[in-house]
Amino acid sequence: MRILSDALTFDAWRDQARALLRQGAAPETVSWEAPDRPSLFGLSPPPDAGEGPAPRVPAALVAALRQAAPYRVAGRWNLLYRVLWRGAHGERQAHLPGDRDGSALQRRIKAVRREAHHLHAFLRFQPVADDDPQRPLDLLAWFEPAHDILPWASEHFADRLGRRRWLIATPLDGVWYDGEHSHYHAPCPESWRALAREARRQDDPLWRTYYRSLFNPARLNPTAMQGHMPARFRAHTPEGRDIPGLVADARRGARRHGQAAAVGALPGKALRAPKSPDAPPPPGALK
């Protein structure tokens, strides 16, 4: 049994896997494991690149492996190697959903995509108030992704935010965009982490006002909300703290109609009918 360290980028793993294929190392004889949990056998040295033509596999299969690689799970490379091995030995379906391994691989790809989508949807930036030349930064965010998506998935924000300079810190890695280029670091520098954690504690009354008004208590359906937005993200949003109160009020009877409580408390104003459809409206309507 050959035990290899699983602390690898996809490209580094692919080089190893290619070498192992050349050597004819069957999937049952190789295992990638966390270096901090040494197994019975101890770690083996990485395989030599070896000579000879690289084994041919469908390009779509390699693309699928790359997409599945960010999925965080112990022994993540073992499934990938098995699929690669089978693909190299003529099983051209090994990465597709109809296959047992392929369907596991596709589930990982889906989870990775979903997590990238979660980043794009649920991350919250906090504007940096001071204009400190030592800290060329406009926006700060803290995020806790479940998979290793940050390096590529964060590129979305460079498309989105123009020349704004932003920083995203996570428990494992971080990325800073300086207005032109991104700088990725793993592990995340402690100073970045400290900045982002501070930003996370900030409140935003304006947004919370919007959120409370947008909710329609007559349509209360917390199950649907929970299904769409996992609790781990809600906890990091400013609106998260309003949810229990909104749900409780709606259950207590605010359900009769759709209006937000705060709006119902303001003085109302019915308007007079215009004299004819073309006549000017009452003066009150214009202010």
Next chain:
Amino acid sequence: MDVTRKLAVLADAAKYDASCASSGAPRRGSRGKAGLGNSNGTGICHSYTPDGRCVSLLKILLTNFCLYDCQYCVNRRSSDVPRARFTPEEVARLTLDFYERNYVSGLFLSSGIIRSPDYTMEQLVRVARLLREEHGFRGYIHLKTIPEADPALIDQAARFADRLSVNIELPSERGLRDLAPEKQLGGIRRAMGTIHAGTEADQADKSRSPKRPRYAPGGQSTQMIVGADASSDRLILDTADQLYRRFRLKRVYYSAFSPIPNSPGTVPLRPPPLLREHRLYQADFLLRGYGFQPAELLADNEQLPLDIDPKLAWALRHRDLFPLDLNRAPRELIGRVPGIGLRSAERLVDLRRHRRVRFEDLVRLRCVVAKARPFVVTADHRPRDAGLDSGALRRQLVDAPVQASLWD
């Protein structure tokens, strides 16, 4: 009135519009450019409210002062609600602020009718122009179109907005006359026609400069209120089907009438079951994606059944077509099996080029197997309940869990 208070009033006033889609915009981005915003065609839900609805856009009214008196609407002039009005600059600033913080992917702006339809439409266009031209905003913009406004203003709006919508509100002339006397089906359809014609002309225009913004590239949509008048599901779906065909609408939204404070006697005090709205969305999906006709979904009924979904209801009426052999049937027919979606149908057809389809493939593709089981034959499965009569089968397949989750 400060901006926070205006926001409380004008978001509350806007929430009865169900549409919050931010999809269909052309691919664009701001990397390395002045300004802000991107879109890649698919929408993003940045949050969910406790009613389970997606928050994708800053959805507000410019003002909830309104000259009209639509009975189902919280902003009708006779309604005793707090009134507020944003300036176009305030809306632009709010949009940019929320966008930068990643709360929303754009703006959905609507308005009560003030002064005149043209004046109101001009104000909406002004906000969009401000965002696009002054602030280099490339996020999503959806503008509500005032049906009676000058077509030239609608065309202007279409150059700034990704999506336009004209709400039909109620499916019949009669319903509008009773509940929205200032609105006319003719005017609403004319506005839809203006947008449709503008889109067609834009697509046909080969000399169009690539720099010139496309005409409403995210298409147009509309909303029908369900349960404010007596309109049947048949009338609603026939109307939706016509609108899809005639004006190529991207979407019809169905909004279960939501009781409003100080409700006038002309509209019901109680909402229709939310499940009715849900069934209409399911039926609408079958119209758009699966080639169903409204008449197929309704047969002799005026209403869709509430206890089972419309596809299952259709299948129970067509037992002669089932059980269907998934190893032989054409893809379109597989897509009509209850519990099997179009994508799964495609996957199954792909799969059977390589080997025979087995029942566990349905499980793996995440089909709703409990629903599909009585209707399919696979290499290893032949339904035992194929002989059951439709009534018994229906009792067995009633949608209890869906109903429960919709209610709480």
